Amino acid sequence: MSAIDQDPFPRSALIATAALLGLTLVSTAAVRVWRISAPQVSSAAAPAPVAFIDLQFKDEADGSIAVRQSGTQRLIATLPPGQDGFVRGVMRGLARDRISRKIGQDIPFRVAQARDGALTLEDLATGRRIDLQSFGADNRASFLRFLPAAAPPTPGARR
Numbered sequence: 042m043s044a045i046d047q048d049p050f051p052r053s054a055l056i057a058t059a060a061l062l063g064l065t066l067v068s069t070a071a072v073r074v075w076r077i078s079a080p081q082v083s084s085a086a087a088p089a090p091v092a093f094i095d096l097q098f099k100d101e102a103d104g105s106i107a108v109r110q111s112g113t114q115r116l117i118a119t120l121p122p123g124q125d126g127f128v129r130g131v132m133r134g135l136a137r138d139r140i141s142r143k144i145g146q147d148i149p150f151r152v153a154q155a156r157d158g159a160l161t162l163e164d165l166a167t168g169r170r171i172d173l174q175s176f177g178a179d180n181r182a183s184f185l186r187f188l189p190a191a192a193p194p195t196p197g198a199r200r
Contacts, residue, residue, distance in 0.1 A: 090153035092188050095165070097149050098132050106132070108187060111149035117187055127180040131171065135164050142167065152187050160185055 071077070095111035104122030106129065109115060120128060135150065148166035155161075160173040160181050173181045 089155070091156050093151055093153035094188055095149035095151050096187060097146065098136075099146070125183060127176065128183050131162065131184075135162075135167075135169065135171075138164070138167055138169060152184050154185070154188060 094117075096117065097109050097111050097114075099107045099109065101107055101119075106120040106125075107116060108118040108120065110117055132150075136146075139146070144166045148164075151161075151163045151165055153161050153163065161170050162173055162184055163170045173184050
């Protein structure tokens with residue numbers, strides 16, 4: 042017989058585990074009862090854009106994606122099947138978020154460039170904003186091309 046068969050399980054470990062489970066249950070219940078949510082990001086966090094465009098992305102029958110300017114429905118670009126993987130991936134994630142919230146495709150997405158050159162993609166339906174700087178220059182450029190006239194960044198801008 043081994044020592045594990047003869048010695049009782051440490052009581053302090055059982056008490057600590059029970060306390061942790063209890064605290065977790067109480068915390069979860071408090072969040073649900075009082076509807077505590079994550080803090081909202083203030084609108085001051087995003088600098089005013091110097092250039093922006095509101096876009097709608099529509100899947101076509103041949104597997105391509107039509108990128109149109111919202112409002113005018115002017116064709117900005119056509120993304121052929123199997124190309125522009127970064128744009129497709131980002132838009133797929135945003136579309137999945139909209140579907141889970143039961144939001145349609147009518148509300149556009151905004152590509153905006155700030156004075157310092159920072160480029161963001163914002164879902165105007167959900168308020169979700171993606172900082173495209175963090176994905177590298179090539180991926181940033183895949184969205185920058187949609188802007189009608191990309192403003193040159195000010196000196197010392199981050200890229």
